[in-house]
Amino acid sequence: MNTPNSRAIAAGVLAELVLGRGSLTTQLNKYQDLPDYSLLQETCYGCCRWFHLLDFILSQLLAKPLKTKDIDLKCLLVVGLYQLRELSIPDYAVIDESVSAANSLGKTWGKSLVNGVLRNYLRSRNEIEQVLDSDATSILYSHPRWLIAEIEKQWPQQAPQIFSNNNLRPPMTLRVNRCEKSREEILVVLAKASIEAIAGDLAESAVYLDQPAAVTTIPGFNEGWVSVQDEASQLVPGLLELEPNLRVLDACAAPGGKTCHMLESEHSLTELVALDLDSSRLSKIDDNLDRLHLRATLKAVDAADTDRWWDGQPFHRILLDAPCSATGIIRRHPDIKLLRRPKDIKRQMAAQHALLQSLWPCLKPGGLLLYTTCSILRQENEEIIAAFLDTVDNAKHQRIAADWGVECHYGRQLLPGTSNGPDGFFYSLLRKD
Numbered sequence: 001m002n003t004p005n006s007r008a009i010a011a012g013v014l015a016e017l018v019l020g021r022g023s024l025t026t027q028l029n030k031y032q033d034l035p036d037y038s039l040l041q042e043t044c045y046g047c048c049r050w051f052h053l054l055d056f057i058l059s060q061l062l063a064k065p066l067k068t069k070d071i072d073l074k075c076l077l078v079v080g081l082y083q084l085r086e087l088s089i090p091d092y093a094v095i096d097e098s099v100s101a102a103n104s105l106g107k108t109w110g111k112s113l114v115n116g117v118l119r120n121y122l123r124s125r126n127e128i129e130q131v132l133d134s135d136a137t138s139i140l141y142s143h144p145r146w147l148i149a150e151i152e153k154q155w156p157q158q159a160p161q162i163f164s165n166n167n168l169r170p171p172m173t174l175r176v177n178r179c180e181k182s183r184e185e186i187l188v189v190l191a192k193a194s195i196e197a198i199a200g201d202l203a204e205s206a207v208y209l210d211q212p213a214a215v216t217t218i219p220g221f222n223e224g225w226v227s228v229q230d231e232a233s234q235l236v237p238g239l240l241e242l243e244p245n246l247r248v249l250d251a252c253a254a255p256g257g258k259t260c261h262m263l264e265s266e267h268s269l270t271e272l273v274a275l276d277l278d279s280s281r282l283s284k285i286d287d288n289l290d291r292l293h294l295r296a297t298l299k300a301v302d303a304a305d306t307d308r309w310w311d312g313q314p315f316h317r318i319l320l321d322a323p324c325s326a327t328g329i330i331r332r333h334p335d336i337k338l339l340r341r342p343k344d345i346k347r348q349m350a351a352q353h354a355l356l357q358s359l360w361p362c363l364k365p366g367g368l369l370l371y372t373t374c375s376i377l378r379q380e381n382e383e384i385i386a387a388f389l390d391t392v393d394n395a396k397h398q399r400i401a402a403d404w405g406v407e408c409h410y411g412r413q414l415l416p417g418t419s420n421g422p423d424g425f426f427y428s429l430l431r432k433d
């Protein structure tokens with residue numbers, strides 16, 4: 001049997017994303033058994049990260065744009081350009097393989113086009129790179145125009161750093177289960193296994209690995225000593241002021257990173273109820289709980305539909321880690337730059353508002369609700385809280401006193417960090433009178 005052409009597969013994956021279908025993670029999951037999966041993964045992530053810039057370069061090389069029905073061929077050219085610019089594969093190999101990928105896509109007529117465009121790029125790359133140097137932010141930083149405009153408006157000082165950090169490869173961060181081991185002990189265990197790592201600055205449980213590694217190679221992962229979780233998320237249990245005998249709700253819980261961390265942080269909760277709309281994602285919480293020897297009550301429900309799942313017993317603490325645009329985690333999911341549209345933000349805002357309204361009655365007087373998102377857009381963050389506070393008279397915003405992030409009117413914002421920094425994340429605490 002012929003080995004599938006990984007450039008043709010990468011072009012197919014990219015074309016689906018450009019057409020707004022699926023996500024990079026779901027698309028790539030189908031190909032994990034391929035012999036050159038790591039090249040496919042590197043290519044697809046890189047092409048998403050640099051799509052807007054590569055598309056611009058392509059427009060300089062094509063006499064006229066390709067038709068929508070040839071989106072796969074266009075994406076194959078983007079794949080070829082990415083590999084020529086960024087990977088240490090010999091130029092001739094990239095061109096030969098890209099030409100045969102046109103065949104694999106069933107577009108024999110495109111072979112000479114692919115050959116011509118990629119060779120033309122190699123001949124004229126200096127002039128093209130010069131044009132890039134003088135061109136628009138959207139192309140240089142490779143982001144959609146609407147998102148560039150939104151971030152420049154909302155974060156004028158920080159915008160260039162945000163764009164540039166969004167294009168970095170994300171760090172792999174571990175959360176130490178401090179009931180099992182101290183962070184210092186884990187750093188020693190990692191050093192013994194020749195895994196270079198440093199402690200995070202913000203969360204006491206965070207450890208940054210120098211290089212990403214398969215979880216199976218990380219000592220103590222199977223034993224439940226460590227989990228993979230960004231440092232921004234690891235700040236959640238501390239903010240919720242957990243203590244023994246509290247009943248806690250994690251309303252949008254899957255895959256359960258924060259559920260497990262709350263249980264690791266406070267062993268004597270009366271109960272932790274974890275909800276998620278998506279039952280397949282909910283089963284990932286089960287896997288995580290098993291590995292860490294923890295217990296929670298799981299329900300696959302719409303958290304906003306309280307008539308369906310709530311027994312009327314109020315919660316002392318609620319975590320609402322709301323669905324959002326994920327604009328704070330573009331470095332981890334660069335396909336967000338291709339998939340997200342302005343109308344998605346409006347849709348998420350409606351869901352965020354509805355969840356907050358429905359869950360508020362489930363909180364006990366005196367209790368705390370922590371609203372979080374991995375968005376850096378104010379519409380999904382402080383504006384949601386402001387709109388909510390306008391509708392209820394028994395909620396008070398509680399300031400988060402901390403030396404990290406940017407203080408906002410109704411919360412605190414972490415902006416996407418550099419290689420050893422956290423994801424972009426928003427936190428707002430509300431106390432019930």
Ligand SMILES: C[S@@+](CC[C@H](N)C(=O)[O-])C[C@H]1O[C@@H](n2cnc3c(N)ncnc32)[C@H](O)[C@@H]1O
Nearest residue numbers: 252253254255256257258276277302303321323
């Ligand atoms: C940001 S993710 C949660 C991440 C999770 N808290 C963690 O730390 O691993 C948002 C989750 O909300 C879920 N979701 C979206 N709308 C929901 C709803 N109405 N009710 C319950 N879950 C919902 C999604 O399925 C998704 O798993």
